[in-house]
Amino acid sequence: MTSNSATTSGAAPNQFTHTLNRTANHSRAISDTSSSSETSTDTLNANIAIYPNGTMSLAGISLRAMLLGTSLGLTASLALFLSTATEYATPLWRVPFFIASLSLFHFLEFYVTARYNTRHATTTAFLLSSNGWAYNIAHGSAVVECIVTHVFWPGQSTAGRMLTVTEPFYGSQVSVLLVGGFVLLVVGQIIRTIAMAQAASNFNHHVQSRHQQGHVLVNTGLYRYLRHPSYFGFFWWGLGTQLILGNVVCFVGYSVVLWRFFSNRIQREEAYLISFFGDEYVQYRKVTSVGIPGI
Incomplete structure (x- = not known):
């Protein structure tokens, strides 16, 4: 009887330890799976922002950069031509020059943000539409006044x-x-x-x-x-x-x-x-x- 009791008491700790180890390993597996799941979720959320319509949409950023670069190249070239070509020289070179300046300004707003403050390099960092309607009206009015002034009151x-x-x-x-x-x-x-x-x-x-x-x-x-x-x-x-x-x-x-x-x-x-x-x-x-x- 004593021997049986001794045998039973000796086997119980081994069985208990084995059970604890299995439980701990199972818990770690669950923890690792949960951690991996959270990491995957964080990565997914971070990646969602760069998809179309996201705040850092790569499609939106590339499209805006391309349009601003094209605008800068065309209007700068036109301004240079209208201001230096003797036959076609006109004070209206100021209008494409103004648009070229705007294009460079808005590109630099995003580029500098992306270069030195990357986490805020969203599509709104171009400042093309985030300043509201009054901002666009102001620039439109400037173009209209320049054209009207130099067409109807030249000199x-x-x-x-x-x-x-x-x-x-x-x-x-x-x-x-x-x-x-x-x-x-x-x-x-x-x-x-x-x-x-x-x-x-x-x-x-x-x-x-x-x-x-x-x-x-x-x-x-x-x-x-x-x-x-x-x-x-x-x-x-x-x-x-x-x-x-x-x-x-x-x-x-x-x-x-x-x-x-x-x-x-x-x-x-x-x-x-x-x-x-x-x-x-x-x-x-x-x-x-x-x-x-x-x-």
Whole structure:
């Protein structure tokens, strides 16, 4: 009896251990299967975004890039032809030049985002439609004013004639307004592009109301001197385009609309930045400028 009891008590731990091992192995198998399933689901969700109609649709991105590249090439070539070919020279070269500038601007918006802030490189990063109907109406109005002005009132205005000088090399007449427009456009585009690259993952086309993980206060490069260099670049780029087009009404309109837009946006954004960074941003704001008059 004792022997039987001893035998039974000796066999029970082995059987129990064996059962535990089988249960543990089964649990690990379930865990591995669940983990694999979750990984597959995450991968699937990530991949869905790059399919047609997804936020990062490869088809949508490639189509937009192709259209912008085609537009840039055709309109830049047309602008060059209309401005240099003696027989066909016309001040309306400004219209295709404007469209070429828009094409380059919107391509760079996506490219810089994709290069330096990849997770936000969605189809909306091109800014082709995300700015609303007013944005498209503004550009359409600029084209219409330029065409109407140069077709029905050809020649320079009184202000244009007053601001025309003779360049010293070839004796040609040069419009100060036109040169100023080119300078503002080029400088504005360069500053906006560099600002987006320097901010990298801290740059977003939408004002952030929450402090995201990894979001830091950038105060180097252009941000050492300008608090919002991307807004600075956009503002002066927009005004430069209107000087090149020779628009009076749209120049005033762009000035008012862009000023109000950035004034409201900067006020709202800085309220969030103060809540994110506290005294660090308050001190930073004291030693930097926005670069837009009155803001």
